[in-house]
Amino acid sequence: MSKLEPIILTSSRGSQPLKILYPFYRFCIEGHRLILRCEVCGNPIYGAVNTVQIDESTLQVCSNCARLGKPTRQTKKGGESLFKPPSPKPTKRDRIVDELELKEDYHKIIKQTREKLGLSQEALGRKINEKPSVIKLLESGKLKPDNMLARKLEHFLKVQLLVPAVEEEF
Numbered sequence: 500m501s502k503l504e505p506i507i508l509t510s511s512r513g514s515q516p517l518k519i520l521y522p523f524y525r526f527c528i529e530g531h532r533l534i535l536r537c538e539v540c541g542n543p544i545y546g547a548v549n550t551v552q553i554d555e556s557t558l559q560v561c562s563n564c565a566r567l568g569k570p571t572r573q574t575k576k577g578g579e580s581l582f583k584p585p586s587p588k589p590t591k592r593d594r595i596v597d598e599l600e601l602k603e604d605y606h607k608i609i610k611q612t613r614e615k616l617g618l619s620q621e622a623l624g625r626k627i628n629e630k631p632s633v634i635k636l637l638e639s640g641k642l643k644p645d646n647m648l649a650r651k652l653e654h655f656l657k658v659q660l661l662v663p664a665v666e667e668e669f
């Protein structure tokens with residue numbers, strides 16, 4: 500028997516084939532059904548066929564082998580994806596965050612307020628769950644806080660560090 504010949508499994512009672520296996524092909528025939536085979540383990544795929552990418556190869560695999568690769572999307576002939584991801588709509592919160600900017604004298608405000616509350620840099624760092632070195636860099640003006648850190652400082656120190664952005668006209 501050559502490698503490309505199908506393997507036919509028949510019942511002991513009749514000549515009707517139960518299963519025809521094509522060893523080097525991605526499918527097998529069971530009864531009157533054509534069953535796709537997993538390209539990794541070779542088992543018949545009875546449920547949904549998963550298309551995944553494993554080491555730059557796109558393979559059709561069973562659900563057990565799907566975890567071995569990265570899921571991919573089917574493509575049209577022209578190379579366009581059949582599925583278009585929904586375009587994210589900017590929320591009101593995103594627009595507000597984009598329109599805020601940090602005050603220029605943020606470092607002075609942080610230092611003066613901390614001293615007014617009678618806290619050391621270490622104590623302020625512990626209170627807002629930041630390292631003392633971060634507080635030191637903020638107060639010296641060498642580190643510009645991101646929006647999340649600025650919000651934490653605003654909340655704890657009860658000051659305003661973020662203000663609405665002003666558009667400059669030329």
